[in-house]
Amino acid sequence: MSFRSDTYNEVLLTLRSGDLVNSAPVGVLYRRGKLYARIYSGSKTYESIKSGVNKCSVCITLDPFLFYYAVLEKDKLRYVFDEYTDYPCIVDCDTCIYGELEVLEEKQYYLWIAIKPERIKFYRRLPRVYHRCDYALIEALIYYTKIPYVEHLREKYIEKIMSCRETIYRSTRSKRYREAIDKILSLIRSYNI
Numbered sequence: 001m002s003f004r005s006d007t008y009n010e011v012l013l014t015l016r017s018g019d020l021v022n023s024a025p026v027g028v029l030y031r032r033g034k035l036y037a038r039i040y041s042g043s044k045t046y047e048s049i050k051s052g053v054n055k056c057s058v059c060i061t062l063d064p065f066l067f068y069y070a071v072l073e074k075d076k077l078r079y080v081f082d083e084y085t086d087y088p089c090i091v092d093c094d095t096c097i098y099g100e101l102e103v104l105e106e107k108q109y110y111l112w113i114a115i116k117p118e119r120i121k122f123y124r125r126l127p128r129v130y131h132r133c134d135y136a137l138i139e140a141l142i143y144y145t146k147i148p149y150v151e152h153l154r155e156k157y158i159e160k161i162m163s164c165r166e167t168i169y170r171s172t173r174s175k176r177y178r179e180a181i182d183k184i185l186s187l188i189r190s191y192n193i
């Protein structure tokens, strides 16, 4: 695995609570065989972990649209169930790590969790190429999801998202990327989040 221990690795954390499956982008640190993350309050992921969910799937992908769907269009995510763990993994992700989730510390605004991998499944072997628009879309999603927590930085973050939009419009003619970044901006404006 290419996880770095000195850098947050952006993944999609998938939790199942009964019949309900939910995924959310999360940054994880890899240290001595385990993955560590902060899960901020106010999300479904936070609530599921607080309610006692202690198994998870860590879906690894470079596809920014899987991140985009996990934040803005969850119904577009499709899942495949692992034959051994019976745990869900997002269809089209490259690799899935199934593991046990433990809450190490409960702070005022977040949970500090550890994930102990139990099984890894590789779904993709074809190498991928880096595109600036992938990076720009994920950066825009990060600012979008942070705005509710840092209202005083709202204007600054909107500017950052505008700059991501510029990168996307410069680096791709793809309608899909352009529509995604425009939706992020229009949601910020219309819902006043």
Ligand SMILES: Cc1cc2nc3c(=O)[nH]c(=O)nc-3n(C[C@H](O)[C@H](O)[C@H](O)COP(=O)(O)O)c2cc1C
Residues within 6 Å of the ligand: 010, 022, 023, 024, 025, 026, 027, 028, 037, 038, 039, 040, 041, 042, 043, 044, 045, 046, 067, 070, 071, 138, 141, 142, 145
């Ligand atoms: C790339 C990326 C990384 C993120 N990292 C984290 C994180 O480490 N911890 C966290 O609590 N939220 C993180 N977020 C924000 C959550 O993914 C976001 O609030 C999401 O909508 C929560 O979904 P949920 O309500 O279904 O759990 C991140 C968002 C993005 C786009």
